[in-house]
Amino acid sequence: MSDSAAPQVSAAADRASQTLHRALDILEAVAEGAHSLKAFEERVGLTRSTTHRLASALVDRGLLSAVGRDYRLGGRLVQLGHQASERLGVAEVARPVLAALAADTQDAANLGTPSGDDVLYVAQVPGRRRLEIRHRVGDRNRIRDTALGRALLIDASPQRWAALFADAPDAPQAAAFQRDMEAARQTGHALHLEDGGDSIRCIAAPIRDASGAIVAAISLSSVPQYMDEARMAELVPQVVAAALEIGMALGFNPSRLAP
Numbered sequence: 001m002s003d004s005a006a007p008q009v010s011a012a013a014d015r016a017s018q019t020l021h022r023a024l025d026i027l028e029a030v031a032e033g034a035h036s037l038k039a040f041e042e043r044v045g046l047t048r049s050t051t052h053r054l055a056s057a058l059v060d061r062g063l064l065s066a067v068g069r070d071y072r073l074g075g076r077l078v079q080l081g082h083q084a085s086e087r088l089g090v091a092e093v094a095r096p097v098l099a100a101l102a103a104d105t106q107d108a109a110n111l112g113t114p115s116g117d118d119v120l121y122v123a124q125v126p127g128r129r130r131l132e133i134r135h136r137v138g139d140r141n142r143i144r145d146t147a148l149g150r151a152l153l154i155d156a157s158p159q160r161w162a163a164l165f166a167d168a169p170d171a172p173q174a175a176a177f178q179r180d181m182e183a184a185r186q187t188g189h190a191l192h193l194e195d196g197g198d199s200i201r202c203i204a205a206p207i208r209d210a211s212g213a214i215v216a217a218i219s220l221s222s223v224p225q226y227m228d229e230a231r232m233a234e235l236v237p238q239v240v241a242a243a244l245e246i247g248m249a250l251g252f253n254p255s256r257l258a259p
Contacts, residue, residue: 022046023054027063027073031253035070090207090216091123093249098125098218101242105235107222109242110135112148113215117164119149122216129226144177147204150190151217151243153181154206189240191232192221201227203235205243210251218243 022044029043040051055071058064062076091111098109102125111123118140143149144164153161161181165174184190192202204219220239227235244254 019054022050023058026051026054026058027077030064030071030073032255035072037069037071040071090209090246090250094123094207094216094218094246095125097242097246098123101125101218101220101238102127105220105238107220107227108135110148110219110221112146112152112217112219114143114149114152115140117143119143119146119152119217121148127222129222135221146219147190147192147202147221148217148219150181150184150192151204151206151219152214154185154188154190155214156181187236189236190217193229193232199223201232203232203239205240207243207250208247208252210253212252215250216246218246 025044026040029040034040034043037048037051037055040046040055041048044051046054055064055066059066059071059074062074065072065074090113094111098111102109106128108127109125110121112119112121114120119142121135121137121139121141124135124137141149142164143152144161158178158181161178162174165177180190189203189205192200192204200221201224202219202221204217206214207216207218209215218239220235244252248254
Protein backbone atom coordinates (compact mmCIF):
# COMPACT_ATOMS: atom_id res chain seq x y z
CA MET A 1 0.00 0.00 0.00
CA SER A 2 1.37 3.39 -0.97
CA ASP A 3 1.81 6.19 1.51
CA SER A 4 -0.97 8.17 -0.20
CA ALA A 5 -3.40 5.24 0.00
CA ALA A 6 -3.00 4.78 3.77
CA PRO A 7 -4.66 8.10 4.76
CA GLN A 8 -7.53 7.36 2.36
CA VAL A 9 -8.14 3.97 3.99
CA SER A 10 -7.97 5.57 7.44
CA ALA A 11 -10.43 8.29 6.42
CA ALA A 12 -12.84 5.70 5.01
CA ALA A 13 -12.64 3.70 8.25
CA ASP A 14 -13.33 6.86 10.27
CA ARG A 15 -16.39 7.64 8.14
CA ALA A 16 -17.69 4.08 8.55
CA SER A 17 -17.19 4.27 12.31
CA GLN A 18 -18.98 7.62 12.45
CA THR A 19 -21.90 6.24 10.45
CA LEU A 20 -22.17 3.27 12.81
CA HIS A 21 -22.19 5.53 15.85
CA ARG A 22 -24.90 7.72 14.33
CA ALA A 23 -27.05 4.67 13.57
CA LEU A 24 -26.64 3.53 17.17
CA ASP A 25 -27.55 7.04 18.33
CA ILE A 26 -30.82 6.71 16.40
CA LEU A 27 -31.57 3.36 18.06
CA GLU A 28 -30.95 4.89 21.48
CA ALA A 29 -33.14 7.86 20.59
CA VAL A 30 -36.03 5.53 19.70
CA ALA A 31 -35.51 3.57 22.93
CA GLU A 32 -35.79 6.85 24.86
CA GLY A 33 -39.02 7.96 23.16
CA ALA A 34 -38.08 9.66 19.90
CA HIS A 35 -40.13 8.28 16.99
CA SER A 36 -39.83 10.70 14.05
CA LEU A 37 -37.14 11.75 11.60
CA LYS A 38 -37.36 15.29 12.95
CA ALA A 39 -36.71 14.04 16.47
CA PHE A 40 -33.74 12.02 15.22
CA GLU A 41 -32.33 15.07 13.45
CA GLU A 42 -32.54 17.12 16.64
CA ARG A 43 -31.09 14.34 18.76
CA VAL A 44 -28.24 13.19 16.48
CA GLY A 45 -27.55 16.43 14.58
CA LEU A 46 -27.87 15.03 11.04
CA THR A 47 -29.47 16.31 7.88
CA ARG A 48 -32.91 15.00 6.89
CA SER A 49 -31.51 12.96 3.99
CA THR A 50 -28.78 11.31 6.09
CA THR A 51 -31.21 10.60 8.92
CA HIS A 52 -33.69 9.03 6.51
CA ARG A 53 -30.96 6.91 4.93
CA LEU A 54 -29.76 5.58 8.29
CA ALA A 55 -33.29 4.96 9.58
CA SER A 56 -34.17 3.10 6.37
CA ALA A 57 -31.08 0.91 6.73
CA LEU A 58 -32.06 0.07 10.31
CA VAL A 59 -35.57 -0.81 9.15
CA ASP A 60 -34.14 -3.05 6.41
CA ARG A 61 -32.14 -4.95 9.05
CA GLY A 62 -35.15 -5.30 11.35
CA LEU A 63 -33.61 -3.12 14.06
CA LEU A 64 -36.35 -0.53 13.57
CA SER A 65 -39.89 -0.86 12.35
CA ALA A 66 -41.75 1.90 10.51
CA VAL A 67 -45.48 2.53 10.37
CA GLY A 68 -46.02 5.58 8.21
CA ARG A 69 -43.67 8.21 9.60
CA ASP A 70 -43.49 6.63 13.03
CA TYR A 71 -40.45 4.55 14.01
CA ARG A 72 -40.28 1.93 16.75
CA LEU A 73 -37.70 -0.60 17.91
CA GLY A 74 -37.74 -3.63 15.62
CA GLY A 75 -38.29 -7.30 16.30
CA ARG A 76 -34.69 -8.17 15.50
CA LEU A 77 -33.61 -6.33 18.64
CA VAL A 78 -35.91 -8.54 20.70
CA GLN A 79 -34.31 -11.63 19.15
CA LEU A 80 -30.80 -10.33 19.76
CA GLY A 81 -31.66 -9.38 23.34
CA HIS A 82 -33.07 -12.82 24.04
CA GLN A 83 -29.98 -14.48 22.61
CA ALA A 84 -27.72 -12.22 24.65
CA SER A 85 -29.60 -12.95 27.89
CA GLU A 86 -29.33 -16.69 27.27
CA ARG A 87 -25.58 -16.44 26.77
CA LEU A 88 -24.85 -14.01 29.58
CA GLY A 89 -25.98 -15.43 32.91
CA VAL A 90 -26.71 -13.10 35.79
CA ALA A 91 -24.07 -14.75 38.00
CA GLU A 92 -21.39 -14.16 35.38
CA VAL A 93 -22.35 -10.51 35.08
CA ALA A 94 -22.66 -10.03 38.83
CA ARG A 95 -19.37 -11.53 40.04
CA PRO A 96 -17.11 -8.50 39.40
CA VAL A 97 -19.72 -6.19 40.94
CA LEU A 98 -20.01 -8.44 43.99
CA ALA A 99 -16.22 -8.50 44.31
CA ALA A 100 -15.98 -4.71 44.14
CA LEU A 101 -18.79 -4.28 46.69
CA ALA A 102 -17.21 -6.74 49.13
CA ALA A 103 -13.76 -5.19 48.73
CA ASP A 104 -15.07 -1.66 49.28
CA THR A 105 -17.21 -2.48 52.33
CA GLN A 106 -15.29 -5.47 53.75
CA ASP A 107 -18.65 -7.23 54.16
CA ALA A 108 -19.94 -10.35 52.41
CA ALA A 109 -21.76 -9.80 49.12
CA ASN A 110 -24.31 -12.32 47.86
CA LEU A 111 -26.38 -13.00 44.75
CA GLY A 112 -29.65 -14.92 44.92
CA THR A 113 -32.36 -16.05 42.54
CA PRO A 114 -35.90 -17.24 43.29
CA SER A 115 -36.59 -20.97 43.51
CA GLY A 116 -40.22 -21.54 44.46
CA ASP A 117 -40.63 -20.32 48.04
CA ASP A 118 -36.87 -20.30 48.56
CA VAL A 119 -34.02 -18.03 47.61
CA LEU A 120 -31.09 -19.87 46.01
CA TYR A 121 -27.59 -18.46 46.50
CA VAL A 122 -25.83 -18.52 43.11
CA ALA A 123 -22.75 -16.37 43.82
CA GLN A 124 -20.97 -15.09 46.91
CA VAL A 125 -17.87 -13.08 47.76
CA PRO A 126 -16.73 -13.25 51.40
CA GLY A 127 -15.97 -10.19 53.45
CA ARG A 128 -12.83 -9.40 55.42
CA ARG A 129 -14.26 -9.19 58.91
CA ARG A 130 -13.15 -11.35 61.84
CA LEU A 131 -16.79 -12.34 62.23
CA GLU A 132 -19.01 -12.56 59.17
CA ILE A 133 -22.10 -14.11 57.69
CA ARG A 134 -21.17 -16.54 54.96
CA HIS A 135 -23.45 -18.35 52.56
CA ARG A 136 -22.23 -20.98 50.16
CA VAL A 137 -23.26 -21.20 46.53
CA GLY A 138 -26.13 -23.66 46.40
CA ASP A 139 -27.47 -22.78 49.86
CA ARG A 140 -31.19 -22.09 50.20
CA ASN A 141 -33.26 -20.07 52.65
CA ARG A 142 -36.96 -19.42 52.84
CA ILE A 143 -37.59 -16.45 50.62
CA ARG A 144 -39.63 -14.69 53.29
CA ASP A 145 -36.89 -14.92 55.92
CA THR A 146 -34.05 -13.00 54.26
CA ALA A 147 -33.52 -9.52 52.90
CA LEU A 148 -32.29 -11.15 49.70
CA GLY A 149 -35.56 -13.04 49.35
CA ARG A 150 -37.66 -10.02 50.19
CA ALA A 151 -35.90 -7.99 47.51
CA LEU A 152 -36.92 -10.69 45.04
CA LEU A 153 -40.55 -10.26 46.14
CA ILE A 154 -40.81 -6.48 45.81
CA ASP A 155 -42.95 -6.70 42.65
CA ALA A 156 -45.07 -9.61 43.92
CA SER A 157 -48.72 -9.13 44.85
CA PRO A 158 -49.92 -8.94 48.47
CA GLN A 159 -51.65 -12.26 47.79
CA ARG A 160 -48.28 -13.81 46.96
CA TRP A 161 -46.82 -12.38 50.16
CA ALA A 162 -49.69 -13.82 52.21
CA ALA A 163 -49.36 -17.23 50.55
CA LEU A 164 -45.88 -17.59 52.04
CA PHE A 165 -47.52 -18.07 55.46
CA ALA A 166 -50.23 -20.50 54.32
CA ASP A 167 -48.38 -23.57 55.63
CA ALA A 168 -48.00 -22.21 59.18
CA PRO A 169 -50.39 -19.32 59.79
CA ASP A 170 -48.97 -16.70 62.12
CA ALA A 171 -51.15 -13.59 61.95
CA PRO A 172 -48.74 -11.15 63.71
CA GLN A 173 -45.74 -12.40 61.72
CA ALA A 174 -47.65 -12.32 58.44
CA ALA A 175 -48.89 -8.78 59.15
CA ALA A 176 -45.36 -7.62 60.00
CA PHE A 177 -44.08 -9.20 56.80
CA GLN A 178 -46.73 -7.36 54.77
CA ARG A 179 -45.67 -4.06 56.35
CA ASP A 180 -42.00 -4.79 55.66
CA MET A 181 -42.77 -5.65 52.04
CA GLU A 182 -44.80 -2.50 51.52
CA ALA A 183 -41.84 -0.51 52.85
CA ALA A 184 -39.46 -2.41 50.57
CA ARG A 185 -41.68 -1.70 47.59
CA GLN A 186 -41.67 2.01 48.41
CA THR A 187 -37.91 2.28 48.95
CA GLY A 188 -36.71 -0.24 46.35
CA HIS A 189 -34.63 -2.23 48.83
CA ALA A 190 -35.09 -4.67 51.70
CA LEU A 191 -33.50 -4.89 55.15
CA HIS A 192 -32.97 -7.66 57.69
CA LEU A 193 -32.21 -6.62 61.27
CA GLU A 194 -31.84 -9.52 63.69
CA ASP A 195 -30.09 -8.79 66.97
CA GLY A 196 -31.11 -12.03 68.66
CA GLY A 197 -31.08 -15.54 67.32
CA ASP A 198 -29.04 -15.49 64.12
CA SER A 199 -27.74 -11.90 64.73
CA ILE A 200 -27.74 -10.87 61.08
CA ARG A 201 -27.79 -7.48 59.43
CA CYS A 202 -28.43 -7.45 55.71
CA ILE A 203 -29.26 -4.98 52.93
CA ALA A 204 -30.63 -6.25 49.61
CA ALA A 205 -31.81 -4.78 46.32
CA PRO A 206 -33.48 -6.36 43.29
CA ILE A 207 -31.83 -6.89 39.90
CA ARG A 208 -34.01 -6.36 36.84
CA ASP A 209 -33.45 -7.64 33.31
CA ALA A 210 -34.21 -5.97 29.97
CA SER A 211 -37.93 -6.57 30.43
CA GLY A 212 -37.92 -4.82 33.81
CA ALA A 213 -38.69 -8.05 35.68
CA ILE A 214 -36.83 -8.91 38.88
CA VAL A 215 -34.61 -11.91 38.07
CA ALA A 216 -32.18 -11.85 41.00
CA ALA A 217 -31.14 -9.81 44.01
CA ILE A 218 -27.88 -8.69 45.55
CA SER A 219 -27.21 -8.36 49.26
CA LEU A 220 -24.56 -7.17 51.67
CA SER A 221 -24.52 -8.98 55.02
CA SER A 222 -22.67 -8.71 58.31
CA VAL A 223 -23.16 -8.91 62.07
CA PRO A 224 -24.50 -6.04 64.23
CA GLN A 225 -21.11 -5.05 65.64
CA TYR A 226 -19.92 -4.14 62.12
CA MET A 227 -23.21 -2.97 60.69
CA ASP A 228 -25.32 -0.85 63.00
CA GLU A 229 -28.46 0.88 61.72
CA ALA A 230 -26.62 4.10 60.90
CA ARG A 231 -24.09 2.25 58.75
CA MET A 232 -26.89 0.28 57.09
CA ALA A 233 -28.49 3.55 56.04
CA GLU A 234 -25.16 4.73 54.61
CA LEU A 235 -24.68 1.49 52.65
CA VAL A 236 -28.16 1.32 51.09
CA PRO A 237 -27.34 3.57 48.09
CA GLN A 238 -24.20 1.52 47.37
CA VAL A 239 -26.12 -1.77 47.35
CA VAL A 240 -28.89 -0.31 45.20
CA ALA A 241 -26.31 1.08 42.78
CA ALA A 242 -24.59 -2.31 42.53
CA ALA A 243 -27.91 -3.99 41.73
CA LEU A 244 -28.62 -1.35 39.09
CA GLU A 245 -25.18 -1.83 37.54
CA ILE A 246 -25.83 -5.55 37.15
CA GLY A 247 -29.32 -4.94 35.78
CA MET A 248 -28.08 -2.46 33.19
CA ALA A 249 -25.48 -5.01 32.06
CA LEU A 250 -28.44 -7.35 31.50
CA GLY A 251 -30.19 -4.69 29.41
CA PHE A 252 -32.36 -3.00 32.05
CA ASN A 253 -33.33 0.59 31.30
CA PRO A 254 -33.81 2.57 34.58
CA SER A 255 -36.34 4.85 32.86
CA ARG A 256 -38.79 1.93 33.03
CA LEU A 257 -39.24 2.68 36.72
CA ALA A 258 -39.46 6.44 36.33
CA PRO A 259 -42.73 7.87 37.70
